[in-house]
Amino acid sequence: xxxxxxxxxxxxxxxxxxxxxxxxxxxxxxxxxxxxxxxxxxxxxxxxxxxxxxxxxxxxxxxxxxxxxxxxxxxxxxxxxxxxxxxxxxxxxxxxxxxxxxxxxxxxxxxxxxxxxxxxxxxxxxxxxxxxxxxxxxxxxxxxxxxxxxxxxxxxxxxxxxxxxxxxxxxxxxxxxxxxxxxxxxxxxxxxxxxxxxxxxxxxxxxxxxxxxxxxxxxxxxxxxxxxxxxxxxxxxxxxxxxxxxxxxxxxxxxxxxxxxxxxxxxxxxxxxxxxxxxxxxxxxxxxxxxxxxxxxxxxxxxxxxxxxxxxxxxxxxxxxxxxxxxxxxxxxxxxxxxxxxxxxxxxxxxxxxxxxxxxxxxxxxxxxxxxxxxxxxxxxxxxxxxxxxxxxxxxxxxxxxxxxxxxxxxxxxxxxxxxxxxxxxxxxxxxxxxxxxxxxxxxxxxxxxxxxxxxxxxxxxxxxxxxxxxxxxxxx
Amino acid sequence: xxxxxxxxxxxxxxxxxxxxxxxxxxxxxxxxxxxxxxxxxxxxxxxxxxxxxxxxxxxxxxxxxxxxxxxxxxxxxxxxxxxxxxxxxxxxxxxxxxxxxxxxxxxxxxxxxxxxxxxxxxxxxxxxxxxxxxxxxxxxxxxxxxxxxxxxxxxxxxxxxxxxxxxxxxxxxxxxxxxxxxxxxxxxxxxxxxxxxxxxxxxxxxxxxxxxxxxxxxxxxxxxxxxxxxxxxxxxxxxxxxxxxxxxxxxxxxxxxxxxxxxxxxxxxxxxxxxxxxxxxxxxxxxxxxxxxxxxxxxxxxxxxxxxxxxxxxxxxxxxxxxxxxxxxxxxxxxxxxxxxxxxxxxxxxxxxxxxxxxxxxxxxxxxxxxxxxxxxxxxxxxxxxxxxxxxxxxxxxxxxxxxxxxxxxxxxxxxxxxxxxxxxxxxxxxxxxxxxxxxxxxxxxxxxxxxxxxxxxxxxxxxxxxxxxxxxxxxx
Numbered sequence: 001x002x003x004x005x006x007x008x009x010x011x012x013x014x015x016x017x018x019x020x021x022x023x024x025x026x027x028x029x030x031x032x033x034x035x036x037x038x039x040x041x042x043x044x045x046x047x048x049x050x051x052x053x054x055x056x057x058x059x060x061x062x063x064x065x066x067x068x069x070x071x072x073x074x075x076x077x078x079x080x081x082x083x084x085x086x087x088x089x090x091x092x093x094x095x096x097x098x099x100x101x102x103x104x105x106x107x108x109x110x111x112x113x114x115x116x117x118x119x120x121x122x123x124x125x126x127x128x129x130x131x132x133x134x135x136x137x138x139x140x141x142x143x144x145x146x147x148x149x150x151x152x153x154x155x156x157x158x159x160x161x162x163x164x165x166x167x168x169x170x171x172x173x174x175x176x177x178x179x180x181x182x183x184x185x186x187x188x189x190x191x192x193x194x195x196x197x198x199x200x201x202x203x204x205x206x207x208x209x210x211x212x213x214x215x216x217x218x219x220x221x222x223x224x225x226x227x228x229x230x231x232x233x234x235x236x237x238x239x240x241x242x243x244x245x246x247x248x249x250x251x252x253x254x255x256x257x258x259x260x261x262x263x264x265x266x267x268x269x270x271x272x273x274x275x276x277x278x279x280x281x282x283x284x285x286x287x288x289x290x291x292x293x294x295x296x297x298x299x300x301x302x303x304x305x306x307x308x309x310x311x312x313x314x315x316x317x318x319x320x321x322x323x324x325x326x327x328x329x330x331x332x333x334x335x336x337x338x339x340x341x342x343x344x345x346x347x348x349x350x351x352x353x354x355x356x357x358x359x360x361x362x363x364x365x366x367x368x369x370x371x372x373x374x375x376x377x378x379x380x381x382x383x384x385x386x387x388x389x390x391x392x393x394x395x396x397x398x399x400x401x402x403x404x405x406x407x408x409x410x411x412x413x414x415x416x417x418x419x420x421x422x423x424x425x426x427x428x429x430x431x432x433x434x435x436x437x438x439x440x441x442x443x444x445x446x447x448x449x450x451x452x453x454x455x456x457x458x459x460x461x462x463x464x465x466x467x468x469x470x471x472x473x474x475x476x477x
Numbered sequence: 478x479x480x481x482x483x484x485x486x487x488x489x490x491x492x493x494x495x496x497x498x499x500x501x502x503x504x505x506x507x508x509x510x511x512x513x514x515x516x517x518x519x520x521x522x523x524x525x526x527x528x529x530x531x532x533x534x535x536x537x538x539x540x541x542x543x544x545x546x547x548x549x550x551x552x553x554x555x556x557x558x559x560x561x562x563x564x565x566x567x568x569x570x571x572x573x574x575x576x577x578x579x580x581x582x583x584x585x586x587x588x589x590x591x592x593x594x595x596x597x598x599x600x601x602x603x604x605x606x607x608x609x610x611x612x613x614x615x616x617x618x619x620x621x622x623x624x625x626x627x628x629x630x631x632x633x634x635x636x637x638x639x640x641x642x643x644x645x646x647x648x649x650x651x652x653x654x655x656x657x658x659x660x661x662x663x664x665x666x667x668x669x670x671x672x673x674x675x676x677x678x679x680x681x682x683x684x685x686x687x688x689x690x691x692x693x694x695x696x697x698x699x700x701x702x703x704x705x706x707x708x709x710x711x712x713x714x715x716x717x718x719x720x721x722x723x724x725x726x727x728x729x730x731x732x733x734x735x736x737x738x739x740x741x742x743x744x745x746x747x748x749x750x751x752x753x754x755x756x757x758x759x760x761x762x763x764x765x766x767x768x769x770x771x772x773x774x775x776x777x778x779x780x781x782x783x784x785x786x787x788x789x790x791x792x793x794x795x796x797x798x799x800x801x802x803x804x805x806x807x808x809x810x811x812x813x814x815x816x817x818x819x820x821x822x823x824x825x826x827x828x829x830x831x832x833x834x835x836x837x838x839x840x841x842x843x844x845x846x847x848x849x850x851x852x853x854x855x856x857x858x859x860x861x862x863x864x865x866x867x868x869x870x871x872x873x874x875x876x877x878x879x880x881x882x883x884x885x886x887x888x889x890x891x892x893x894x895x896x897x898x899x900x901x902x903x904x905x906x907x908x909x910x911x912x913x914x915x916x917x918x919x920x921x922x923x924x925x926x927x928x929x930x931x932x933x934x935x936x937x938x939x940x941x942x943x944x945x946x947x948x949x950x951x952x953x954x
Binding site for chain 2: 084087089090091099100102103104107109110193194208209212213216217218219374387390391394398401402403404405406407408414416417418419420422423424425426429430431432433434437438439442443445446447448449450451452453454456457471473475
């Protein structure tokens with residue numbers, strides 16, 4: 001079947017579900033999301049071995065990821081019960097003064113497409129954060145199966161769609177399509193109103209271009225690649241070199257380096273003590289099998305490039321067998337990050353590879369941070385007595401990264417209301433949005449304003465008596 | 478000079494201004510916006526005649542438009558003084574439970590480009606709503622001169638830039654470039670981080686495509702064309718035909734039909750009484766000179782198209798002389814809006830042309846509304862005893878229009894916090910945003926989250942004591 005033949009019935013079902021799903025009370029959608037979470041939790045023991053076989057990820061990690069996934073669904077159920085996510089703004093009218101009464105809120109945008117990532121078969125896939133936030137918003141979802149975990153995708157879709165409809169959602173509220181051509185047809189389908197994507201820069205860019213070149217362009221919310229620089233200030237390097245080295249090696253090699261938040265760049269003072277600790281920690285680290293053969297090939301290619309190979313090797317880790325990817329860390333000096341090969345040195349290498357860059361002074365560091373590519377996260381390790389430098393580095397990091405972490409590591413994105421997962425290009429395609437955290441729901445909502453509309457015809461969120469008891473912004477006079 | 482030569486020094490100055498402007502306290506930016514508003518008000522008597530000569534718009538209308546423009550600047554000053562626009566979300570940490578403390582807020586995106594419209598030489602131009610909201614957000618603006626009012630643009634830029642810098646803004650916070658090639662270079666300039674645009678579908682689409690095809694795509698917030706359907710329900714048609722007819726003709730011909738909110742489509746019951754009143758009101762209306770020769774030519778072309786000419790003429794207005802555009806209203810039946818020429822019949826014709834479409838029953842009406850193109854506004858005229866039909870029509874209109882008006886007309890967009898000016902394609906390129914109202918500021922802001930960040934290094938908006946006293950969302954546990 002051609003892409004459009006695969007996609008057509010699934011999108012048609014989503015389009016049919018769009019109005020009943022949007023028209024449900026937020027509390028009813030919350031109930032359905034909770035039911036989906038419960039069903040996934042109940043099926044975890046069945047799902048995890050399938051995902052483990054497909055992705056080569058360890059079962060312990062995958063069990064945790066199912067919990068993360070259901071945590072996301074429940075978080076958005078909580079956002080719906082709170083109800084203030086509709087972002088109501090009210091400018092009260094005054095007929096005597098000829099002033100119109102205007103009441104604005106967010107409403108669902110319509111059926112959306114979700115493309116999950118290879119590296120999170122649950123939390124950023126069929127029932128991951130994009131799907132949870134879109135369903136919460138009131139938008140049916142057509143998910144594209146990731147070819148790295150097709151069986152897992154099908155099982156999750158069946159479980160979640162079943163639980164949703166049993167909880168009162170219309171059929172078609174979550175659909176699934178598979179295949180590259182189906183993915184392309186999905187982004188171009190007239191009834192699809194927005195796209196969520198997590199994956200590579202190359203894949204995301206290709207779909208972004210399709211979305212932008214439609215007769216009616218639609219928003220494309222892509223989370224692509226990320227370098228995630230980590231800065232160690234001199235005081236921290238002196239104070240706790242072993243702790244920093246261990247934390248770095250653990251974050252770099254977590255999940256065989258296959259996280260979009262992997263610390264790809266470590267900026268350290270030219271401190272032999274710290275460098276020796278980092279080398280030791282990396283040597284003590286182990287690699288492992290990568291998600292797919294293709295990802296393994298891309299990793300070998302990325303670390304085989306001349307621009308990378310030319311950099312001195314600081315240390316390598318070990319691996320259980322020949323099929324495993326081996327952690328490797330190379331070094332550079334800060335001046336190289338402004339040289340001709342800067343772009344090559346600072347691009348994401350998906351897998352357990354890292355670059356450690358030494359800087360002579362904090363001033364040198366400050367000059368180079370603005371030239372780094374946009375990232376999901378930037379981290380800073382500082383001692384208590386170097387807050388002035390910390391403030392200066394933080395001000396620079398803020399301009400290139402969406403999340404700033406003090407004395408911590410970029411991996412391990414907490415699921416909470418305030419989380420920001422996004423940043424300047426190439427980390428995100430839409431710098432005004434996030435794919436994690438409560439405001440991720442905004443991607444699937446459009447504002448509408450009611451002017452001089454009779455109170456009894458207004459949505460409850462906008463009625464004068466505020467029957468939902470939500471937070472609203474009321475224009476002060 | 479080539480486009481990039483024109484643009485380079487102006488963007489460089491904006492880029493230099495970006496950090497000091499972003500780092501100013503919101504109250505200081507508010508002070509500068511108020512100063513710009515006061516300076517424009519003080520210069521209104523000088524500006525209006527220049528704009529009148531360039532645009533052929535009447536002085537009374539232009540004087541009102543200056544007041545609207547300064548009202549917008551002051552509204553965003555008020556948004557800054559309120560301070561809650563940073564949309565702070567806080568998930569409190571708990572080290573004992575291993576829970577990170579995450580605090581998220583919006584920060585300025587960087588220098589932006591603004592392309593104003595021909596039809597609002599003040600309110601949607603150099604110092605219009607896009608500029609006011611971007612400056613409020615903390616983003617320097619490089620405005621592209623509209624060739625329909627170059628002198629006005631230069632005068633406004635000089636007055637506003639002067640007032641801003643005198644009030645403490647860094648030089649370069651508002652710059653100006655002119656020429657088609659400069660406009661293209663501006664959208665492609667690496668240091669420009671977003672674009673605001675108000676204008677035609679063709680012009681907007683060309684610039685949108687440039688923004689999307691950059692190596693690092695940037696958001697393009699375009700407000701393009703709009704049909705703005707107005708529905709008259711049978712009860713309203715019976716109850717107040719003369720009032721509706723007069724309101725329609727006035728809204729259609731306001732500013733010689735040169736508003737993006739012009740009611741391009743009037744849907745009425747097949748009621749000879751109302752149609753006769755509408756015909757009378759149109760015959761009593763007068764046209765006038767259009768903004769530019771080119772716009773006049775495009776209008777003549779649009780009303781000369783066979784698809785338009787084939788429709789029966791309901792009435793024409795009059796015009797003072799041969800250079801004026803003459804109001805004309807043609808008719809169709811509702812079935813034609815789903816026929817082969819529907820696209821032609823329902824596209825925007827910029828100028829005093831309108832289509833009146835008769836429907837046999839409300840059910841026929843409900844079937845056709847979802848097939849109309851996306852609009853900035855949709856209006857509904859209903860009698861008190863037809864609220865059920867009003868609710869049904871409102872539910873359909875909500876899906877194709879960003880603002881719904883009861884018993885009113887789409888022209889005359891109020892400047893207030895709750896206003897929504899945007900809608901599905903082609904009325905906007907970004908369905909999750911608005912170009913008027915307080916949330917217009919969001920287009921120029923990116924979220925950033927601080928994780929486990931020391932309180933004294935946090936921006937005041939996120940500090941534990943909430944020293945700014947703003948509204949914040951705190952995650953409930």
